[in-house]
Each structure stands twice: as structure tokens, then as C-alpha cells.
Amino acid sequence: MLRRGAAPAQFFKGGEYTMTETILQLRNITKVFPHPETPVRANDGVSLELVKGEVHAIVGENGTGKSTLMNILYGLLQPDSGEIILKGTKVSFKNPRDAIHNGIGMVHQHFMLVPSFTVAENLVFGFEPRKHNVFVDKAEARQIASDISAKYGFKVDPDRKIQDCPLSMQQRVEILKILFHGAEILIFDEPTAVLTPVETDELFKAFQALRDDGKTILFITHKLREVMSVADRVTVMRRGKVITTMDISETSVEDLAEKMVGQRINIADRIMHNTNEDSEIILEFDGVNTRPSSQGKSLKDFSFKVRKGEIVGFAGVGGNGQELLVEEISGLYKHVNSGRILYKGKDVTDADAADMREVGIAHITGERYIRGISSDSTIYDNLIMGAHRRAPWARGIFMKPRALRKLAKELIERFSIKAASENVNIMNLSGGNIQKCILARELNLANELIVAEEPTRGVDVGSQSFIHKTIIEKCAEGYGVVLVSTDLDEVLSLSTRIYVMFEGKIVGEVDPESEDARNRIGLLMAGITDEKEAM
Amino acid sequence: MLDMLFSEHTITTGISLATPILLCALGGAVCSKAGNFNIAMEGFMLVGALFGVVGAYFMGNVAMGVICAIIASVIMTLLYGLFLIKFKGNEIILGFGFNMLAVALTGWLLAPLFGNAGSFYNPNTPSLTKLAIPIIKDIPLLRCLSGHNIIVYLSWIIVIVLFIMMYKTPLGFRLRALGENSKTLDVTGMNTVRYRYLAEIICGVLCGLAGAFLSIGNLSMFTENMTSGRGYIAVAAVGFSNAYIPVTAVASLIFGFTSSMAIQLQGIGFPSQLVDMTPYIITILVIIISSFKKNKDKGSRQ
Numbered sequence: 001m002l003r004r005g006a007a008p009a010q011f012f013k014g015g016e017y018t019m020t021e022t023i024l025q026l027r028n029i030t031k032v033f034p035h036p037e038t039p040v041r042a043n044d045g046v047s048l049e050l051v052k053g054e055v056h057a058i059v060g061e062n063g064t065g066k067s068t069l070m071n072i073l074y075g076l077l078q079p080d081s082g083e084i085i086l087k088g089t090k091v092s093f094k095n096p097r098d099a100i101h102n103g104i105g106m107v108h109q110h111f112m113l114v115p116s117f118t119v120a121e122n123l124v125f126g127f128e129p130r131k132h133n134v135f136v137d138k139a140e141a142r143q144i145a146s147d148i149s150a151k152y153g154f155k156v157d158p159d160r161k162i163q164d165c166p167l168s169m170q171q172r173v174e175i176l177k178i179l180f181h182g183a184e185i186l187i188f189d190e191p192t193a194v195l196t197p198v199e200t201d202e203l204f205k206a207f208q209a210l211r212d213d214g215k216t217i218l219f220i221t222h223k224l225r226e227v228m229s230v231a232d233r234v235t236v237m238r239r240g241k242v243i244t245t246m247d248i249s250e251t252s253v254e255d256l257a258e259k260m261v262g263q264r265i266n267i268a269d270r271i272m273h274n275t276n277e278d279s280e281i282i283l284e285f286d287g288v289n290t291r292p293s294s295q296g297k298s299l300k301d302f303s304f305k306v307r308k309g310e311i312v313g314f315a316g317v318g319g320n321g322q323e324l325l326v327e328e329i330s331g332l333y334k335h336v337n338s339g340r341i342l343y344k345g346k347d348v349t350d351a352d353a354a355d356m357r358e359v360g361i362a363h364i365t366g367e368r369y370i371r372g373i374s375s376d377s378t379i380y381d382n383l384i385m386g387a388h389r390r391a392p393w394a395r396g397i398f399m400k401p402r403a404l405r406k407l408a409k410e411l412i413e414r415f416s417i418k419a420a421s422e423n424v425n426i427m428n429l430s431g432g433n434i435q436k437c438i439l440a441r442e443l444n445l446a447n448e449l450i451v452a453e454e455p456t457r458g459v460d461v462g463s464q465s466f467i468h469k470t471i472i473e474k475c476a477e478g479y480g481v482v483l484v485s486t487d488l489d490e491v492l493s494l495s496t497r498i499y500v501m502f503e504g505k506i507v508g509e510v511d512p513e514s515e516d517a518r519n520r521i522g523l524l525m526a527g528i529t530d531e532k533e534a535m
Numbered sequence: 536m537l538d539m540l541f542s543e544h545t546i547t548t549g550i551s552l553a554t555p556i557l558l559c560a561l562g563g564a565v566c567s568k569a570g571n572f573n574i575a576m577e578g579f580m581l582v583g584a585l586f587g588v589v590g591a592y593f594m595g596n597v598a599m600g601v602i603c604a605i606i607a608s609v610i611m612t613l614l615y616g617l618f619l620i621k622f623k624g625n626e627i628i629l630g631f632g633f634n635m636l637a638v639a640l641t642g643w644l645l646a647p648l649f650g651n652a653g654s655f656y657n658p659n660t661p662s663l664t665k666l667a668i669p670i671i672k673d674i675p676l677l678r679c680l681s682g683h684n685i686i687v688y689l690s691w692i693i694v695i696v697l698f699i700m701m702y703k704t705p706l707g708f709r710l711r712a713l714g715e716n717s718k719t720l721d722v723t724g725m726n727t728v729r730y731r732y733l734a735e736i737i738c739g740v741l742c743g744l745a746g747a748f749l750s751i752g753n754l755s756m757f758t759e760n761m762t763s764g765r766g767y768i769a770v771a772a773v774g775f776s777n778a779y780i781p782v783t784a785v786a787s788l789i790f791g792f793t794s795s796m797a798i799q800l801q802g803i804g805f806p807s808q809l810v811d812m813t814p815y816i817i818t819i820l821v822i823i824i825s826s827f828k829k830n831k832d833k834g835s836r837q
Contacts, residue, residue, distance in 0.1 A: 076721065097724025112722045114712045125712060126723030128705045135703045 023216055024050040024073075024185060029082035031068055042068040043079070044240040050185065055207055055217045057227040060237035060260055061432065061460030066220045067109075069237075070187050073218075074106040075099035105178025106187040111170050115163035119156050120145040123177050148176050153209060168199040175206065186210065188219035192226060193458045196318040196486055197525075204230045222260075222460050224253045225489070236260055257461050279307040280344070282448050282480035283329065288339035288349075290324060299324050300504045302339070306449070306480040311471065313495025313512070314484040315521050321504035322484045326453045329482060330363045331356035343449070357386065360447025364439055366454025372438040373426050380422040382437055383408045386445045411440040416466070432463030439467055443474060450474060450481045456490060468494060492517060500524035539803070545795050546679040551752075553791020554687050555580060555762070558745035559769035560776075560787045561690075561697055562738030567778035568701060569734035570714035574630035575615055576742050577766025578637030583608035583746020585641040588655060588757040589648060597661040600755075601686075601747045608743030609736055611637070616735035620728055634766070642759045653759055660755035663748075686748040693741070698780045710734055742766075764815075771818040775825050786821070793817050 031043040042065040050056055058066050071077040073084065075093030084091050086102055093099045099106075113122045120141040129140040145158035154172040162170060171191065178186060192200045207217055207230055221227060227234050228248060236243040236259045243259050283306040292298040299321050306312050316322060327333035328341065331353040341349045343359055351359075365371045373382050384404045387393045393403045408422045415436045419429060426434060435456065443450070452471060456464040471494060475481050485491050491498055491512075498510045500521055508524040510517050523529075539545070559576035566573035583604040590596075590603025615633055618624040642652075649655040663684035672681035701707035712719045713730050720727045745765075750757045768790050776782035797813040 074722075075724065095724040096722050100724065106722070108718075108722065110718075112716065112719045114715045114719055116715060117708070117712070121708065122719075125708065125719060126725060128708065130705070135699075136705055136708060 021052040022049055023052040023087060024048075025085040026069070026073065027083045027085065029069065029072060029079045029084075031065075031072060031077060031079050041240050043072070043082075046082070046237070046240070046242050048235055048242065048245070050216055050218060051233070052216055053211060053214055054232040055211055055219070055230055057231035057234040058218065058220045058237060059222055059224065059227055059234060059256060061222065061430075061462055064237045065240040066237055067189055070106060070189055070218070070220060073099070074104060074187060100178075100181045100183070103182060103184035104187065105181055105183025105185070107171065107174045107178060107189065107191060109189040109193060111167075111174050113162045113170055113173060116161060118159050118161055119165065119169075119173050120158040122162055122173055123148070123158075123180055125177070127181065144180065145176070148180055152176065152179060152206070152213075154206060167194045168196075168202070171195070171203070172206075183215070185216045185218065188217065190220050190222075190458065192221060192223060197488065198317055200226070224256045224260075224461070227256065228253055260461055279309055281305050281307050281342075282344055283482065284340075284342040285328075286340045286342065288328065288341060289337045290328065291335040291337050293324060293333070293335070297321055297324055298504050299328065302504075302506060304499060304506065306482055308448070308478045308480055309475055310497065311475050311481040311483055311495045313491040313498040314482070314501055315488060315491045315498055315510075315525060316486065316501035317525050318486045320501045322453070322486070322501060324504070325501070326363070326365075326451055326482075326484055329356070329449075329451050330361060357445070360445065360449070362442035362446035362450045364442050364450065364452045364455045366435075366457035368431065368434050368438065368457075373434060375425075375427050377426060378423050379412070379417070379419050379426045379429070379437060380405070380408045382426050383411050383422065383441050385441060387441075390445075407444070411437075411444060415440040415470075430460070432459040435459045435467065436463055439470060443470070446474075446479060448479055450479050451484070452481060453484045454486065455483070456485075456487070488518070488521060492521075502527045539799050540796050542799075543676060543679050545792070545799055546676075547682070548798060549788070549792035549795035550679065550683060550687060551791075552794045553788045554683075554690050554752075555745040555748050555765050556769050556772060556790050557690050557784060557787035558686075558693070558741045558748070559766050560772035560783050561693060561780065562741035562745075563769055563773040564776065564778040564780055564783045565697065565701070565710065565737045565741075566734050567773050568714045569710045569731060570717060571619060571626055571731070571734065572773075573615075573735075573738060574627065574767070574770045575612075575633040576738070576745075576769050577762050577764070578630075578634040579608045579611050579615075579739060579742035580746040580749070580766050581634075581637040581641050581760065581762045582611050583743035584750040584761055585644060585746070585757050586743075587747035587750040588660065588755055591662070591751045591755055592649075592657060592660045595661065597663055597751055597755075600661070600751045601663075601744070604747035604750070605740050605743030608746060609739035612735040612739030612742070613732070616732050619735075620731050638760050641757075645757070645759070654757065656754070656756040660751070662751045662753060662755040684748070684752050686744055686752060689744065694780065694784045697737075701780060768815075768818055771822055775821045777825075790817065 026046060026048040029043050029046045030041070033040040033042055046065070046069055048069070058069070060066050068077065072079050075096045075098050078094075084093070091102060093102070114125065117125070120138070123145045124141045129137040129144065131137040131140070142158045145156065149156045149158075154176055156169055156172050156176065157165075162173065165173070171194070175186070191203055195203060204226075210217060231248050233245060233247055234251065234256065235245040236256060238260060285302045285304050288299055288302040290299045297319075302325070304312065314322060314325065324333065328336070331348075331351050334350055334352060336349050340347055348356065348359070369375055374385070384393070384407060387407060388399050388404060393400055393407060411417070412419060412422060417429070417433050417436045417440065419433065426437065429437070439455070450471070455471065456467050459467070468490070471481060471483070483491060483494055495512050498512050498517070498521065499506045500508045500510060502525065507527065507529050508520070510520050510524070514520075559580055563573050563576050586607035587600045587604035589600075591600030594600070611633065615629060618629050619626055645655060646652050663686065665682050665684055666688070668681040672678050701711060709720060709725065709730055710733070713727060713734075717727050720730065746762075749761055769787065772783055772786040772790060775786045793813050801807050
């Protein structure tokens with residue numbers, strides 16, 4: 001596990017770089033996206049300098065132009081003005097191929113892989129070795145894959161199809177791909193967004209190996225602890241501008257957060273609540289066992305209670321049955337073999353999603369684009385879903401458009417969703433604002449129970465703290481909250497009680513207030529229940 | 536009755552009925568792999584069929600007929616590609632549009648070109664000769680494979696060539712990547728538009744051949760809407776096979792043979808309307824089965 005405040009020196013022993021060897025300079029890059037009413041200045045005179053062999057982080061909230069800048073550097077976009085100077089010479093990239101030929105590689109946030117191709121085929125895609133000058137030399141491709149994976153110590157299985165690979169392996173393939181292209185400067189766009197803590201750890205070890213090999217790494221993130229533990233230098237961007245570039249030793253998480261959002265935010269603000277043992281039980285799992293899902297995962301002997309005014313956190317490495325837990329509560333996947341699920345004493349074991357909506361649960365999901373929203377619809381449509389068939393916004397089979405319109409406007413206002421109008425497509429919003437839309441809609445529908453599943457995955461610090469604050473408020477109002485998150489900091493700072501999940505079971509309960517909570521959770525997450533075993 | 540259903544005659548007829556379906560389906564499969572589920576093969580084929588006769592009649596040369604058919608069909612696919620790729624049209628609506636356009640266009644052109652409406656037949660127009668394959672033509676059963684015209688043999692070669700192209704060459708890799716995740720091409724600096732048009736052109740060539748087979752493959756004639764739904768059966772073959780070329784080919788052959796059996800059944804007094812329905816019923820069944828399978832796959836991936 002990455003510990004809070006781990007010094008960069010621990011990660012890069014003896015790693016030192018000289019300030020003299022500048023490999024890349026971006027000078028006054030400006031990029032404006034046209035728009036009939038308000039053109040967006042995504043990059044506004046951005047200047048940046050990369051030193052050879054450093055790990056350079058770029059932090060900033062969603063929608064501050066980090067990705068735009070990287071896409072310009074990679075040749076996917078052309079700047080309106082400004083220049084790129086690579087190793088002392090001015091270059092301009094018409095397309096990514098130019099960038100690749102100049103030793104710049106990029107690992108995109110959404111992987112650029114072909115699902116039905118094997119790892120080896122994806123690795124050489126676009127630069128295939130040839131047999132008789134006509135055919136793709138698959139044997140050679142496999143050889144290249146195993147050679148390069150051995151060279152950098154990234155384990156991949158050359159013959160496996162990408163669709164069968166876990167996300168972390170897909171990411172390794174992406175990294176190997178750009179190394180195969182001969183990249184000297186590696187750009188990563190939010191590389192840890194899809195990774196579990198353990199995988200994140202591995203990725204950062206890989207950063208170290210790459211850096212030792214003389215590569216320069218530029219990575220975008222908004223997880224500030226990661227920056228502190230892995231980067232040598234950090235550049236903060238806000239609203240299309242560079243605020244500052246600092247050595248990591250000169251800054252701190254709090255300092256970075258403040259510079260990012262322009263005001264001081266207390267990240268780990270926890271409000272202690274008075275949980276009363278006698279409060280009403282809202283949700284209860286009583287010895288629930290489920291049939292294995294198609295991936296062979298199941299919940300085993302799952303028992304817990306959520307009372308009014310409680311935030312029950314579920315920590316654990318991703319893929320240990322969290323999705324199943326959420327789906328069982330929300331009624332999306334009902335395959336209970338034995339045991340009961342009770343909502344305020346009422347048996348809801350076999351209730352489906354519509355039933356659970358009826359009793360009034362809010363389901364805040366981190367799977368924004370898959371489950372959270374309808375990406376083809378407007379902000380208004382997304383906000384009123386659910387409410388549209390409920391009093392007082394509907395009567396019988398008729399909706400009340402005026403009431404719904406008012407509701408949408410209210411929600412936008414109350415949750416400070418930054419939208420020009422509620423009638424634009426929701427995909428125009430940044431990730432953080434989309435997440436706030438989900439939060440707004442769901443809380444509006446909630447009666448007593450809130451299920452928050454990775455509620456702040458991949459959103460910027462500002463939205464994150466807003467979402468956290470809102471959840472805590474709701475808890476104080478007497479809602480019961482189930483918080484399922486792989487972000488340990490989130491679970492620790494919000495929960496009143498924490499359960500740790502491992503392979504579909506609850507392996508332990510931890511009091512977040514206790515001194516060694518973090519360590520104990522870390523051990524439990526790895527499935528180590530006997531403390532002595534760990535010694 | 537079974538004897539008759541599975542006679543050599545049935546097989547020979549089956550091959551000949553399967554050929555246009557096969558060629559269209561191959562074109563559709565290439566488009567589908569490249570990310571365009573093309574349903575306009577019917578229309579491309581019909582235009583090809585008309586211009587096959589036009590070429591053969593006016594130039595008095597059957598090879599020119601085939602070439603004209605291909606050129607006409609490719610022009611149609613390029614137009615389709617323009618609307619699809621440049622103007623970002625919906626592929627289903629475009630497909631219907633082009634199919635209907637083709638019926639109207641070919642029906643209308645008949646009069647100015649040949650002076651008569653509805654159909655055209657002139658015994659002096661050359662058509663493709665049937666070629667016998669030595670040795671095979673004397674072996675019982677196998678001799679069904681012999682005695683077809685050049686387009687039939689060509690279609691078999693095309694199956695192999697396309698398979699090799701799609702699964703063994705960089706070009707095929709790019710076309711398939713285009714369909715699955717077109718951004719993989721963007722980020723390696725390749726021109727996706729070029730590859731998309733290329734897929735349409737390949738489809739155009741194949742549909743042109745299919746059209747030529749229909750109009751100048753046997754007799755040299757053209758009747759209004761003579762493709763009569765073969766292009767739609769090809770769409771079914773593509774869907775059924777998930778555009779995997781070997782399966783696409785087999786599916787097309789199956790559809791051809793069922794049509795052929797249907798004709799035989801007609802001979803022994805089955806209601807002809809019922810018999811005409813057979814290929815379509817099989818198509819629907821196949822689509823239902825394959826969609827069940829797909830849903831199941833989707834379920835297990837979750």
C-alpha cells in the first residue's frame with residue numbers, strides 16, 4: 001500500500017536528475033475550441049518544461065485542459081498558437097505518427113486496444129512486423145511481445161486476447177506498446193483511475209523502472225497522494241492555465257489541493273456522528289449467500305446491519321465481491337441462495353431494482369457512463385429520471401413537465417452543477433459535474449437508504465469534497481449509508497464503521513478511529529486475518 | 536422425396552443460387568468488420584445487375600459487362616460511403632434509402648437505355664460461358680462443382696483471399712481494428728477515413744460481381760427488382776456469422792441450398808408461396824438463434 005506522505009526518496013532511491021538536461025519545452029500553447037456562444041479556452045498560454053529522466057505530474061481539476069495539452073503534445077490536436085521544442089529543436093506534429101517518430105508515447109485514459117486481438121497483435125498494431133512483405137508475422141510479434149515484456153519486467157501473456165485481460169494487464173500492454181514504438185517521453189492520462197491500490201503500486205514501481213532506464217514520464221492525475229509519493233516535480237493547472245511548477249519536496253497534499261482549486265480544502269475532514277445502538281435498522285443482510293456470478297464471484301455468509309445515521313464503509317481491493325454487494329442491495333442482480341435481505345424489517349431478498357426504487361434507495365454509482373447516466377440524453381432528462389413517475393412530479397401516467405423543469409433547475413442550483421443550460425447533452429459536462437448530477441438525482445429520490453459505490457471515482461478534488469460533504473450531511477439527517485469504495489482514504493474519512501471484504505466475505509470490522517486502522521485494513525484487504533501471520 | 540431434395544441437380548442449383556448471396560455477404564462482412572453494418576448490398580447488387588447487361592449489350596462483350604457492373608456498383612458504394620463517412624448518416628436509414636433508390640433508378644433507366652419497361656431480354660447479348668473443370672467433371676457428386684461460370688469459381692477464390700487479407704495482413708488488422716476501436720488507428724496516426732472508404736469499395740466490387748452474375752451469368756437479361764431480396768439474405772448471413780468470413784461463406788451456401796430445395800419441393804406440389812418462404816423463415820430462425828447466443832455472451836461478460 002502506498003502510505004500517506006511516503007517520501008519520494010523511498011520510491012526512487014538514489015534517483016537524481018540534473019536540471020540542465022531539458023528534453024522538452026512547451027511554450028505558450030493556446031488552444032481554443034470553437035463554440036457559437038462561449039468558445040472554450042482549453043489551454044491559455046501554457047508553458048511547461050520537462051527534464052530528462054524525471055517523473056512529472058500534472059494535476060488539476062476535471063476540465064482544466066490537462067488532457068487537451070497532452071493531446072497537443074501527442075499530435076492528436078494542433079495548437080492555435082505556441083510552440084513545442086523537443087531536444088532544442090522546434091517541432092510540430094501533424095498527427096500522432098509524427099509524435100511517435102519523435103519518441104513521444106501516450107497511454108490514454110481509455111485504452112486504445114482492440115478487444116478481439118491478442119496482446120501481441122495489439123502491441124505491434126500499426127507497426128506490424130512482416131513476413132514476405134505481405135503478411136503479419138505473428139511469430140515475430142509474439143517474440144517482440146515477450147522480449148519487451150521481459151526487458152521491462154511487465155508481465156503480459158502475448159497470446160491472450162485483450163478482452164480476456166484484466167484492466168491492469170491492458171494497461172501494461174499499452175505501456176509496452178509505446179515502448180515498442182521507441183518512446184522516450186511517456187505520457188499517462190490518469191493511469192491509476194482504473195487500477196486497484198495494489199495495481200497502482202505496481203504501476204509506480206514500473207515508473208521507477210522506466211525512469212531508471214532513462215525515460216521521462218509525464219502523468220496526469222488528480223490523486224494528490226500519488227503525486228506526493230511518485231513524482232519528482234509537479235505542475236498545477238487551473239482553468240487552462242499553469243498555476244505553478246514545483247519540486248515535490250517544496251509542497252504538500254494540502255498545498256497542491258489549495259493551488260488546484262484556488263482555495264483551501266480540508267481533504268480528510270471527518271465529522272463524527274452520534275450513532276446510537278438503538279437507532280432503527282434500515283438495511284440488514286442476514287447470512288446471505290449468493291449463486292456465483294458469471295465471473296465465478298459470490299457473496300459468502302454476508303451479514304451486517306445499517307442503522308439510521310450511519311455510514312457503513314466497505315473497503316477492499318476491487319473485484320472482491322463489491323459489485324455483487326451493491327447489486328444485491330439495489331436489486332440489480334438477485335441470486336440469493338440462502339439468507340435474507342431486510343429493508344426496515346421487510347423481506348426484500350427477491351425484490352428487483354424497480355421494487356427497491358419504490359421503497360426508496362439512492363444508488364450513487366462510480367460507473368458513471370455505464371450505469372449512472374444516459375449519455376445520449378440531456379442534463380434535464382438525466383436529472384428527472386425516477387422522479388418523472390412519482391408524486392409530486394407526476395400524476396398517474398402523466399408527468400408534470402413544469403414541476404419537473406423546476407426540479408431540474410433546483411437540483412442544478414443546489415448541487416452547484418456547472419452547466420450552461422439543463423437542455424444540453426449531459427456528456428458536455430466534466431466528470432465531476434456528471435457525478436454531481438447522479439448525486440442530485442439519487443438523493444432526491446432517496447427515502448432512507450443511500451448506496452454509494454465508488455461515489456468519487458475519477459472526479460476532481462472540488463467535486464470530491466462536495467460529494468463527501470453531501471453524504472455526511474445526509475447521514476447527519478438520519479439516512480443510512482452504505483459506502484463501497486476501493487479508495488481507502490475515502491472509506492477511512494467518511495465511514496462510522498468499516499467492514500473489509502475479501503473474496504466475497506467480510507473478513508473483519510475496523511473502527512476508523514483506531515490508531516492502526518489503516519494498517520489493519522491493509523492486512524485484511526490482503527486476506528490476512530491473523531495478525532501474527534503478517535509478522 | 537429425399538432423393539430429390541439431395542440430388543446432384545439440387546446441389547448444382549444451390550451453388551448457383553448461393554453465389555450472389557455469398558458475394559454480397561462477403562462484402563457485407565468486410566464492411567461489418569470495419570464498423571459499418573451495411574444493409575445496402577441489395578441495392579448495390581441491383582445496380583450492378585443492370586449495368587452488367589448494359590455493358591454486355593452495348594459493347595457486345597461479356598467481360599465489359601462484368602467490368603461495367605463492378606464500376607457502377609462501386610460508384611454506388613462510394614456515394615453511400617460519402618453519406619455515411621463524410622455526412623455521418625445513419626447506416627440503417629442510408630441502407631434502406633439506397634435499396635429503394637436502386638429499385639427506382641434501375642426501373643427508370645430501363646426505358647431510356649433499352650426502350651422497354653419492366654424487363655429487358657435480347658438473345659444476342661453475350662452471357663458468361665459455363666466452364667467445366669477437367670477430371671472433377673467426371674466424378675459423380677463432385678461433378679456438381681463443375682460446369683459453373685467464372686464468377687462462381689471466382690467467388691470461392693475470393694473467400695480464401697478475403698480471409699487471408701482480413702486475418703493475416705496488416706491491412707486486415709487495420710480494417711478489423713477500425714470496427715472494434717477506431718481510435719486505435721487515430722492514436723497510431725493512421726487515416727481512418729481512407730480505410731472506411733476502402734471497405735466500401737471492396738463491398739462495391741463484390742456486389743457488382745453478384746449483380747453481373749444475376750444478369751449476365753446465365754441468360755443475358757434484366758428484370759425490375761431482379762435481386763428479389765438476395766441482398767437481405769446476405770445481411771442475414773453476415774449477422775448470423777458475426778462477419779467471420781468462413782462462417783459467412785457457409786451460411787451463404789446454406790441459404791442457397793435451402794432455396795434450391797424449396798424449388799424442388801415446388802415440383803412435387805408443395806404450395807409455391809409456402810416454398811418461397813423457406814429461405815426467409817430459415818433466415819429469421821437463424822437470426823433468433825444467433826441473437827440468443829449473443830445475449831448469452833453479453834450476459835457472461837458482465
